[in-house]
Each structure stands twice: as C-alpha cells, then as structure tokens.
Amino acid sequence: MPDAPPPIKATKKMKELMAGHFLGLDQAAREGRPKVAWCTSVGPAELLHAMGFAVYYPENHGALLGATRMATEVIPTANAAGYSPDICSYLTADVGAFLKGVTPLTQAYGIATVPKADVLVFNTNQCRDVEDWFAFYARHWNVPIVGVRSHRGLGEVKSHHVADVVAQFKDLIPTLERVSGNKFDLDRLRETVRLSKECTLRWRRVLELASRTPSPMTFFDHTIHMAPAVVLRGLPEAVEYYDLLLAEMDQRIADGVAAVPGERHRLYWEGMPVWGRLRMLSDLLSEAKAAVVASTYCNSWIFDAFDERDPFESMARAYLELFIVRDDEYKERYIHQWVERFGVKGVIFHDAKTCPNNSNNRYAMPQRLARNLGLSTLVLNGDLNDLRLFSDEQAKTNLEAFVEQMEELAA
Numbered sequence: 234m235p236d237a238p239p240p241i242k243a244t245k246k247m248k249e250l251m252a253g254h255f256l257g258l259d260q261a262a263r264e265g266r267p268k269v270a271w272c273t274s275v276g277p278a279e280l281l282h283a284m285g286f287a288v289y290y291p292e293n294h295g296a297l298l299g300a301t302r303m304a305t306e307v308i309p310t311a312n313a314a315g316y317s318p319d320i321c322s323y324l325t326a327d328v329g330a331f332l333k334g335v336t337p338l339t340q341a342y343g344i345a346t347v348p349k350a351d352v353l354v355f356n357t358n359q360c361r362d363v364e365d366w367f368a369f370y371a372r373h374w375n376v377p378i379v380g381v382r383s384h385r386g387l388g389e390v391k392s393h394h395v396a397d398v399v400a401q402f403k404d405l406i407p408t409l410e411r412v413s414g415n416k417f418d419l420d421r422l423r424e425t426v427r428l429s430k431e432c433t434l435r436w437r438r439v440l441e442l443a444s445r446t447p448s449p450m451t452f453f454d455h456t457i458h459m460a461p462a463v464v465l466r467g468l469p470e471a472v473e474y475y476d477l478l479l480a481e482m483d484q485r486i487a488d489g490v491a492a493v494p495g496e497r498h499r500l501y502w503e504g505m506p507v508w509g510r511l512r513m514l515s516d517l518l519s520e521a522k523a524a525v526v527a528s529t530y531c532n533s534w535i536f537d538a539f540d541e542r543d544p545f546e547s548m549a550r551a552y553l554e555l556f557i558v559r560d561d562e563y564k565e566r567y568i569h570q571w572v573e574r575f576g577v578k579g580v581i582f583h584d585a586k587t588c589p590n591n592s593n594n595r596y597a598m599p600q601r602l603a604r605n606l607g608l609s610t611l612v613l614n615g616d617l618n619d620l621r622l623f624s625d626e627q628a629k630t631n632l633e634a635f636v637e638q639m640e641e642l643a644a
C-alpha cells in the first residue's frame with residue numbers, strides 16, 4: 234500500500250491566523266474598539282473592512298460547532314426556543330450554543346463567548362435563514378441589523394440585478410458610519426476589494442491544482458484550508474497565506490505526492506460538508522482510492538468579478554454570480570465544466586436535510602447529469618451539522634457500493 238501523504242505544513246500557519254482572528258475579535262468586543270460587525274459568509278465583507286470593523290462570520294462558528302460535534306448537543310436548545318429542527322442547523326447550533334452559554338472557542342482559544350455584535354449585516358443571496366439568524370441576536374442585544382435582500386435563481390446576471398444590489402450596498406453606509414464612527418472612504422474600499430481579489434486568485438489556483446493527477450489535495454483538505462478565504466478575505470494575511478500554501482502544493486506536485494495514495498477514482502462533491510464526519514468520509518474514500526478533487530462548496534469563495542476600479546459594481550456582481558444564487562441550468566453547466574476539467578467520473582450529492590439551498594439533488598439534477606454527461610451519481614442523505622440526520626453505516630454502505638460501481642464501469 235502506498236505511503237500516506239505527509240501532513241500539510243501550512244496548516245500550522247493557518248491555525249495561528251485563525252487564533253489571531255478570534256482573539257482579535259474577542260479583544261475588540263471587550264474593549265469596544267474597533268466595533269464588531271457580524272457578516273454572512275458571502276456578504277459585503279469588503280465594505281465592513283473598509284469601514285474599519287472587526288468582521289465576524291457566524292457561519293464559520295456554525296461549522297466549528299459541527300466539526301467539534303458540539304452541534305448535535307446544542308441544537309435541541311434552539312428547538313426548544315422555537316427554532317424548528319427542519320431549518321438551517323448552523324442557525325440552530327449557533328443559537329442553541331449561545332442560549333446554553335457554550336462555544337468551541339473556549340477550548341480552542343480560551344474565549345468565553347462569541348464576540349458581541351455592534352451591527353449585524355446579512356446578504357440573502359444564499360438563503361433567508363441568515364436574516365432570521367441575525368435577527369435573533371439583533372433582538373437579544375438590541376443592536377442594528379441591516380442587509381441586502383438578494384435576487385435568487387438567476388440564469389444570467391443582468392445589469393438591473395447589479396444596479397439593485399449596488400443601491401442596497403450604498404444604503405448600508407449611513408448605519409455603518411454611525412456604528413463605526415468612521416466616514417466611508419472609497420479608496421479604502423478599493424484597497425479591500427483589491428485584497429479580496431488577490432485572495433480569490435490564489436484560492437482559485439489552490440483549487441485548480443487538484444485537477445492534476447494524482448491530486449495533491451482533496452475536498453477534505455480544501456474544507457480546512459478555505460478558512461482564510463472565508464474569514465480573512467480583504468486582509469493581506471489571506472493573500473500571504475495562500476502564497477505559502479501554493480508553494481507547498483507546487484512542491485507536492487513536483488514530488489508526485491498524492492493526497493490519496495494509489496488514486497483510481499476522481500469525484501466531485503456537490504453540497505455542504507458533513508462537518509462532524511469529515512475524517513470518517515475522507516478515510517473511507519481514501520481506502521477506496523477515490524479522491525474528491527472538486528466541490529461546489531469550496532468554490533463558493535471564488536469571486537472572479539472583484540475589481541477595485543469599480544468596487545461597488547464588481548462586489549455586487551461577485552455576490553450575485555455565485556453558484557447558490559443561480560438557476561439549475563447554470564448550475565448544471567457549471568458542474569459540467571468542472572468535472573470535465575478535473576477528469577471526474579462520479580458526483581456525490583449531499584442532501585443536507587436542513588439546507589435545501591445547498592442540496593441540489595431534489596429536482597432530478599443527478600439524473601440529468603447521469604443521462605447527459607454519463608456520470609455516476611450518488612445521493613448521500615445527511616446534514617451539515619445535525620448528526621442525528623446522518624447514519625455512519627448507511628453512508629459507508631452507499632459509498633462503498635458507489636465506488637465499486639465506478640470500478641466496474643472503469644474495467
């Protein structure tokens with residue numbers, strides 16, 4: 234059996250960056266300076282950085298609750314407070330943890346609680362749940378909540394969609410000026426958008442390196458190393474981090490290091506990760522010599538449109554052109570391009586029970602992709618955070634059968 238790949242060395246730097254991010258937010262919240270803005274993961278982070286806020290992403294906290302498997306313990310607390318078990322389990326895990334007074338940040342960094350928001354800024358480009366989620370905290374702390382109500386299900390992104398979102402971004406500014414105590418500065422926004430673009434270019438390159446055979450990284454590595462693109466985009470640290478990671482991955486490729494030793498099958502992951510079972514799924518697929526080389530989820534932090542010469546319009550485009558905002562025809566074309574480029578022969582659709590927005594299997598897309606592109610497809614039932622909705626045994630049986638079927642087709 235070929236050797237397991239060496240651990241990715243850049244992980245140490247990433248852990249330092251994440252510690253700095255959370256400790257900085259904790260300090261800001263305790264000292265009242267800079268002001269803290271909560272932002273949805275694909276929200277207008279560039280505007281918030283440009284206004285001088287410390288920016289916190291509750292979805293990242295939701296993922297931490299999932300990865301540490303605290304989520305399943307705290308979700309019932311949110312359910313008891315009236316938040317349905319059927320809605321986003323990032324929301325229910327996060328609200329449940331807050332009501333219980335616990336957070337994974339305590340064990341990781343000695344931080345007692347999530348940073349209190351001075352303002353909450355949402356973008357419904359991904360779903361409506363984020364607005365309801367932020368509204369809970371706005372009521373609890375009696376702080377302002379503002380946001381963008383986005384278009385959804387778009388085929389082509391048209392100029393009137395962009396103009397509408399630009400107008401909504403600009404409407405945020407008076408509240409952000411009042412809360413931060415800073416005047417809006419267009420040059421600062423240009424610089425933040427430039428840094429986000431630099432981050433995007435590097436993150437895209439990291440993901441594209443997985444098109445190599447064998448792939449130097451898998452989706453499971455990407456879910457870890459995407460953290461700087463999620464929480465530090467718009468800051469120089471994210472750009473520096475991806476330079477470091479890219480140099481290491483280039484070396485891996487030069488040395489012929491495979492993320493999945495003896496790689497035989499190349500897969501695409503469509504949908505949310507199962508945060509509490511990343512290791513189990515990674516090991517299982519690795520043993521079957523199947524490498525998940527690309528995913529919609531990790532691609533969601535590629536924002537090609539950013540352009541500092543036109544920061545508002547390019548931000549609006551970037552946040553409207555995302556996969557999750559688009560119609561099924563666009564999504565199928567998108568998956569087609571990636572599977573073709575990455576030599577993928579099978580697609581795993583994760584049907585995440587509490588996130589219909591990121592579960593694209595429910596309207597026969599797997600059947601269309603199988604028919605039109607000759608791909609093997611599998612629907613894996615589960616959830617991003619609520620492990621009561623995920624069966625280890627069933628996942629194991631289904632994945633093993635899926636890879637066996639691919640093996641037969643390849644023979």
Ligand code: SF4
Nearest residue numbers: 321359360362588590
């Ligand atoms: S897109 Fe899904 S996982 Fe993300 S916040 Fe919305 S419902 Fe939750």
